[in-house]
Amino acid sequence: MLPFARRDFLKAGAYLVSLGMTAPAFLTRTAELVEAAPVTPVGNRILVVMQWSGGNDGLNTIVPIGYPEYYAARPRIAIPQAAALPLTATLGWHPSLAKIKARFDQSQVAIIQNVGYPNPNRSHFRSMDIWHTAEPSKPVSQGWLGTYVANCCNGVGAPAPEADVEAWSVGSSLPLALWVQHVVVPTISSVASFSFQTDGAAPTAERTLRTSTLKQILSQTTTANPRAYEELTRTIYADAVTTSEKLQAIANSYTPRETFPTRGFGPPLRTVCQLIQAKLGTRIFYVQNGGFDTHSNQVAASGGTPSPTTGTHADLLTNFADSVEAFLRELENIGRLQDVVILTFSEFGRRLADNDSLGTDHGAAAPLFVIGPPVKGGLYGNDPDFKNLDRSKDIQFQIDFRSVYATIIKDWLGGDPATVLGGTFAPVPFIA
Amino acid sequence: MPLTRDQAIYHLLRRTGFGPSRSEFRRAQADGFSATLSRLLDDESITETLDPTDGLGSTFDATRIDHLRQAWLYRMAFSQKQLREKMTFFWHNHFATSIDTVADTGFMTRQIEFLRANALGNFRTLLHGIAKDPAMMILLDTRLNSKNAPNENFAREVMELYTLGEGNGYTEDDVKQAAKTFTGWRFRTSDDPAGKWKKGDFFIQTSQQDTSTKTIFGQPLPFSPDQGEKFLDRLVQHPNTGDFLARKLFRFFVADTIDEATVAAVAKTYVSSGYSIAAMLETLFTSPAFLSDSAYRSRVKNPLEFLLGLVKQLGLVNASGQPTIPYPFVVQQLRALGLDLYDPPSVKGWPDGAEWLGTTPLLTRANQVNSLLNATSQGKPTYFDAVAFCNATGQSTAEGLVTELANRLVDGDISASFRESLLNYVGPRRAAATNGGVFIPVAAKAHDGTDVPLATEPPPVTTWTGQGIKVRGLLYLLLASPTYQLN
Numbered sequence: 001m002l003p004f005a006r007r008d009f010l011k012a013g014a015y016l017v018s019l020g021m022t023a024p025a026f027l028t029r030t031a032e033l034v035e036a037a038p039v040t041p042v043g044n045r046i047l048v049v050m051q052w053s054g055g056n057d058g059l060n061t062i063v064p065i066g067y068p069e070y071y072a073a074r075p076r077i078a079i080p081q082a083a084a085l086p087l088t089a090t091l092g093w094h095p096s097l098a099k100i101k102a103r104f105d106q107s108q109v110a111i112i113q114n115v116g117y118p119n120p121n122r123s124h125f126r127s128m129d130i131w132h133t134a135e136p137s138k139p140v141s142q143g144w145l146g147t148y149v150a151n152c153c154n155g156v157g158a159p160a161p162e163a164d165v166e167a168w169s170v171g172s173s174l175p176l177a178l179w180v181q182h183v184v185v186p187t188i189s190s191v192a193s194f195s196f197q198t199d200g201a202a203p204t205a206e207r208t209l210r211t212s213t214l215k216q217i218l219s220q221t222t223t224a225n226p227r228a229y230e231e232l233t234r235t236i237y238a239d240a241v242t243t244s245e246k247l248q249a250i251a252n253s254y255t256p257r258e259t260f261p262t263r264g265f266g267p268p269l270r271t272v273c274q275l276i277q278a279k280l281g282t283r284i285f286y287v288q289n290g291g292f293d294t295h296s297n298q299v300a301a302s303g304g305t306p307s308p309t310t311g312t313h314a315d316l317l318t319n320f321a322d323s324v325e326a327f328l329r330e331l332e333n334i335g336r337l338q339d340v341v342i343l344t345f346s347e348f349g350r351r352l353a354d355n356d357s358l359g360t361d362h363g364a365a366a367p368l369f370v371i372g373p374p375v376k377g378g379l380y381g382n383d384p385d386f387k388n389l390d391r392s393k394d395i396q397f398q399i400d401f402r403s404v405y406a407t408i409i410k411d412w413l414g415g416d417p418a419t420v421l422g423g424t425f426a427p428v429p430f431i432a
Numbered sequence: 433m434p435l436t437r438d439q440a441i442y443h444l445l446r447r448t449g450f451g452p453s454r455s456e457f458r459r460a461q462a463d464g465f466s467a468t469l470s471r472l473l474d475d476e477s478i479t480e481t482l483d484p485t486d487g488l489g490s491t492f493d494a495t496r497i498d499h500l501r502q503a504w505l506y507r508m509a510f511s512q513k514q515l516r517e518k519m520t521f522f523w524h525n526h527f528a529t530s531i532d533t534v535a536d537t538g539f540m541t542r543q544i545e546f547l548r549a550n551a552l553g554n555f556r557t558l559l560h561g562i563a564k565d566p567a568m569m570i571l572l573d574t575r576l577n578s579k580n581a582p583n584e585n586f587a588r589e590v591m592e593l594y595t596l597g598e599g600n601g602y603t604e605d606d607v608k609q610a611a612k613t614f615t616g617w618r619f620r621t622s623d624d625p626a627g628k629w630k631k632g633d634f635f636i637q638t639s640q641q642d643t644s645t646k647t648i649f650g651q652p653l654p655f656s657p658d659q660g661e662k663f664l665d666r667l668v669q670h671p672n673t674g675d676f677l678a679r680k681l682f683r684f685f686v687a688d689t690i691d692e693a694t695v696a697a698v699a700k701t702y703v704s705s706g707y708s709i710a711a712m713l714e715t716l717f718t719s720p721a722f723l724s725d726s727a728y729r730s731r732v733k734n735p736l737e738f739l740l741g742l743v744k745q746l747g748l749v750n751a752s753g754q755p756t757i758p759y760p761f762v763v764q765q766l767r768a769l770g771l772d773l774y775d776p777p778s779v780k781g782w783p784d785g786a787e788w789l790g791t792t793p794l795l796t797r798a799n800q801v802n803s804l805l806n807a808t809s810q811g812k813p814t815y816f817d818a819v820a821f822c823n824a825t826g827q828s829t830a831e832g833l834v835t836e837l838a839n840r841l842v843d844g845d846i847s848a849s850f851r852e853s854l855l856n857y858v859g860p861r862r863a864a865a866t867n868g869g870v871f872i873p874v875a876a877k878a879h880d881g882t883d884v885p886l887a888t889e890p891p892p893v894t895t896w897t898g899q900g901i902k903v904r905g906l907l908y909l910l911l912a913s914p915t916y917q918l919n
Contacts, residue, residue, distance in 0.1 A: 125532070141780055165791075174770075176777075184790030194792075197799045199806040199908070202901045210905045213857040214798075217913055220849045228687065228730035229786055233794070233914040240791035240798075 040374065042414035046340045048272060048285045048327075049145070050265060050320070051175065054293030055124065056346035057313055058366025059384070059395070061097070062111055066090030069386035073353040076306045077299045077360070083309045090383055095309050096317035099325040100369070107377030108328075109369055110430035112404055114381055116365035116397025120348060120390070124293070124362075127347040132177035134402050134421050144405055145284050146180030148413065148420045163281030164243060170268040170275070170287050178286055184236075185284075186243075190267070191251045191274045195244050215241060243280065250278040258330040264289045264316070265323035273330045276340075283413065291316055292346055296357035306358055320344075324371060341412050341431070342371040345401065351394055352386070364390060365397035368404065374412065376432040403428050435728055440465055442843045443728055444717065446919050447685050448472050449514030450737060451744030453755070454840070456514070469717055472515035473552065473710045482510060487756070495537050501766075501773045502759045504544065509740050509757055519551035519709070520544065521736065522684055527562050527594065528776035529571045539567040540774055542632055555677065555707040556668045559594065563664055564634040566619040571779070574617050578640040587611035589779055595667040597676040602649065609646040613653065613663040616640035674702030681716055687730045688785050691721040729845065729918040732788045735769035737919050738797060742804060742911065745841055746816050758804075758815050765800050769793055789917075798912040805904045805911075813900075822903045830858040837906060842915050854909060858902055 063079045064070045066089055071078050084092025085101050093101045103109045117136045121127045130136045134144040149166045169178055169187040178185040188194050196214075198207040218238045221230075256273045260266035268287035275282060291312065300311030324342065331337040349366025365384075384395045402425040406417035411431035418424055435443060441460045445452035445468075452460070460468040471478070487506040493499050508517045524547060531540050543565050550558045562568050563586070569575045572586035587610035591602045602610075616637040620629045629635070636657065646653040646663075649670070653662060667673060678698035682690055698715045705711035721727055733741065739762050750756035766772060770793070776782055807814035825840075827833040834854045838846045910916060 139778065141778055181787065184787065184793070186790060186792040188792065194795065196795060197802045199802065199901065199904055201806065201808065202905070206901055206905070209857060210908065213853055213905075213909055214912065216853045217850055217909060220853070221847055227728070227918055228689070228726065229732050229789070230729075230914060230918060232786060233732065233789055233917050236789050236791055237794045237914055237917075240795045243791055244795060 040339045044339050045374075045412055045414070046276065046283055046285065046336070047408060047413060048269075048287065048340060048342045049177070050324075050342060050344045051286070051288040052292045052316075052320075052344060052346035053124075053128070053288055053290040054346070055127075055348045055350055055362055056292045056316075056366060057294060057298060057360050058346075058349035058363075059352065060298075060308075060313055061094050061317065062087065062113070062367045063092045063094060064090060064384055064386070065092040067383070067386050070352070075354070076358055077308050077354045079308050088379065091379075094314070094317050096314045097321050099321040100371070103325075103328070103371060104377055108373050108375055109371050109377050110375050110380055110428075111367055111369060111378070112380045112399055112428060112430065113367045114365040114384055114395060114398040115345075115368050115401050115404060116348070117400055117402070118397070120364040120394070120397070122348065122362040122364075122392070124347055129176055131345055131347055131401060132175060132179075134405055141176075141179065142181065143175065143177035143179045144420055145177045145286070146183065146185065148409060148415055149178070149185060149284065150180040150183045151415070151419055163283070164239070164246070165280040165282050167284035168272075168275055168282055168286070170271050170285055175286055175288065178284070188247075188271065188275070190271055191247045191278075194247045196241065246278050246280065247274070250274055256330045257333050258326040260326045260330075261319050261322045264291075264319035266319065266326065269323050269327040270330075273327065273334065276331075276336055277334055289316070289319070294350070294359050295355065295361060296359040298359045301358060311358075328372070338373055340372050341374055341408070342369070343404070343408060344369045344371070349395060351392070352389065353393060364392070364394035366395070368401075370404070370408075370430050374432055376430050378430075380428050380430055399428060400425055407431060435723060435725065437461075437465075438839075439728065439843045439845070440723055441468070443723070444468060445514070446737070446741070447722075447731075448518055448717070450508045450518065450740035452514075453744040454747055456744075469714070472513075473714055473717075475513040475516055475552070478512050480512060482507065494541060497531050497537055497540070497774055498763060500537060500541060500544075501763055502757075504773055505740065505757055505759070505762060508736065509744055510755060515713070516548060516551050519713075520548045522681075523547040523551060523558070524773070525776065525781035526680070527568060528779055528781035529567045530776055531774045534567045534570045536567070536570075539565075539570070539632060543567040544774075550709075552710040552713070553708075555673075555702070555709055556665070558709070559590075559664055559668060560661060562594075563590065563614075563660070564617070564619070566632045566634075569617065569619055574614055575619065577611065577614050577617060579615050579642045582608070582611040582615055582642065584608060584611040586614055590664070590667065593779060595673045595676060596670060597672065597679075600676065601670060601672040606648050609648045609653075610663055612642040612644065612646055613648075613659040615642040617660060668707060674699035677702060678712065678716075681712060682721075683784065685713075685716060686719075686722050687727045689726070689730075691719075694719040694721040729843075729915070731919040732786055733917055733919045734782070734784070734788055735766050735771040736773075738769070738917070739765055739800065742801065746804070746821065746907075748816055761803070761815065765796075768796050768800075794917070797917065801908055801911040805907055818904045818907055819900050821907075830855055833903070834858070834906065837910055841907075841910050842913070846915060850913070850915070854906060857909060858906060 059070060060077065060079055063084045065081045065084050079092070079094055081092070083095050085095055085098060087093055100109060117130060119136065121130060129139060132143045133140045145167060165186060167178055167185045169175060169185055171187065172189055174185060174187045196211065198210060202210070218234055218241065251274060254274060254277045256270055260270040265287060272285045272287065275285065294313050298311060298313040299306050299308045301307060328337060331340055345368050346366060348362055348364055350360035350363040352363070354360055381399045388396055390396050402421050402423070405421060406425040407427040407430060409415040409417045409420050410427060438461065441457065442452070444465060445456060445460055449456070488499060488502060492503065511517050524544065527547070529540070529543055531537065534540055546561055546565060550561060572589055573583045574586045577583040577586070584607050588607045591607070591610070592598045596602055616639070618635055618637045620631055620633045620635065623629070623631050638657070641657070643655045645655060648663060649666065653659060656662065675695065678695045679690060681698060682695055686694070694716065697719060698712050701711050701715040716722060743757050743762065748756055748758065771782055804815050805818060822833060825833060825836045827836050834851060838844050838851070
């Protein structure tokens, strides 16, 4: 059995691409009208996971402005009440998140509060693995999204019909979340890099001949007696050639109109737009940005006076907000806004008390965001409970992260959470 | 169809090493399969002629992990004890310890040197040594295992990953009880000023030892100061251990589809030889399964086998003509393919077999071949002189060259259609034994099948460029082929 089936371009699109032309506007608009149906069919739905690596300071993201405990514990780095953007009587937004707030005000953002898991682990690697595998009790080698991908064609939820690539890791590595036996989720750093390079010294005709000969070889039984894995190797290899050709075609025919940040989440989300436009049937995209491990100088200081609304953490949040806004706008441009849900997470939050270095140490529970028009916007869960900190004086979790995963799997991807997560977790009703 | 003599030699060298190089093949071809296998298994008398700085010269810095990686790659490529290096990697993958967790290059070096010294030795010695190895004791928290808070990490993995296999003959209760036998196991974190111990030396902190009687595998294990060693010996003697190791060795060296008779024979050797690893390997490599048609080229090359195989088969040399590895390139590309030595992704080690396949890895491999063959600096090949390589084959016709390259790179194991594609790619099959024997293809076939004389191409900048295009293309098509990805 082929690991992935194939979906061809619309004939017109492929024809135009082969001529190296851009589709005329009337064709694009028609496509948009067809695809922007009010309720996105399950097969068209896309999940974008945004990993904030390092442990995001949740308390300085959704700021508990109504709690004196917060200000008492963070004399140097707390976001002042007046600087926070209004959310509720007791909570405010970090001022860098104005664009996310605007989306929240349009009911496109769910804030899930105090997400975590029992007996929180404060090791980056272990806690990240726990989030990736949805298994806090012991190390396992299979990720939750990998498990979803491996099962989504076998009765667990509706498969994306004829997907060429079920999932992409956009970045430099494949996260454990996408690991699974027998299905290799591809990693892509940029659309341009996913191409078969050729001999730069050779003339064009020669290079074309080399590529066509390679394709010919890939279509043959290359040895007298086919070996174990020879067919599989050839199939996947041929898949790589097809995918790279589609991606190069899309790279040549489509340039996102929005301007994305050039660092952090900007480039990978821009690449996700190109991959969506390549129409490979992909349902899962995974992007990462690091730098959230803000043990020191998470806020700026001038002349010894901290400036809590600027600095490293503020820049990270700005990058997140700018990148997401550009992404959502571009999705609107290409008529896929209704089809996308974004899930953010970090391996843990940070300690309530700040440290002596204008930073915070590893903590436990923190809020996360689910973003996109299909989301039932609002605030889920209670405010952080400052009266009931854990032994390390960290915020305790109230919503298990697997409840968030379960909701995504069931209500967005149309899958069976129990199969993927190995257990039942109360859903959080954030999908409209 | 039985393997030809040369195919059997290539098969043995590919599985037991990382290449082979031309000279390794020629020597094994002259010695024959049995003598070669004996030399690989019993390598104690071989005097290594390796550069003592592992090819790195005075710049070698043992505290830099990338230098350690380069030094090991050098050994993998050029050591005469190829099977020892292959088995050192096997054990590195088996007792998968990461610099990421250990964060001490000295401890990593100590572990790899221990694995190398015992790679073909006795499994009991290996298991006892690794249990007391500081990097392992960091990795699996043995150093934190104390009477009042037994840490189960090592006790679980030593059964699950190192000896018995997951859920194969032990219970959760056995894990808890076994953990207590390792309580108080520690290593020295610095040298003793009085010289009584050195950093990394093992010792038992008796005040932290659990002194209760344990029940493991249904048998009481009364307290003794060496209770941990006693438990390890139970594992060594456990009937599932030989079987577990035999299966893992079979998959690593022979094929993914297990031949039960061979596994049983290897497991039997484990017991009869008193846990000798070399003896198990001898049983394995002399089994009919190893030389069977279904084992031949049935494994997907791992990134080491692929990249070092390229380096060795192409015979890369440095400016003074000495065999070399383009280190930054190989280290970087190994990482791109997901095999960073000293940094396995989890305690389970790296993926294996078909898990190395995937669209991105295959595209990456093709591009690595492309870089290796085609990169130039200042008008000269950066890594590899394809024309010199092809000249050295002594072939002067397209047919002759295609046959010889296929023989050297894929044991001649190509179909008629593959061969036909390569010949069509080269162009009209005209002898070109001119220009001092240099192979010069005279024309290329265009996409539509018409002949495109080279004269219509841009004039070559150097003789190398003009002559190299076709032979580089030929090598690319062989090395980037699906066949080449199979070991």
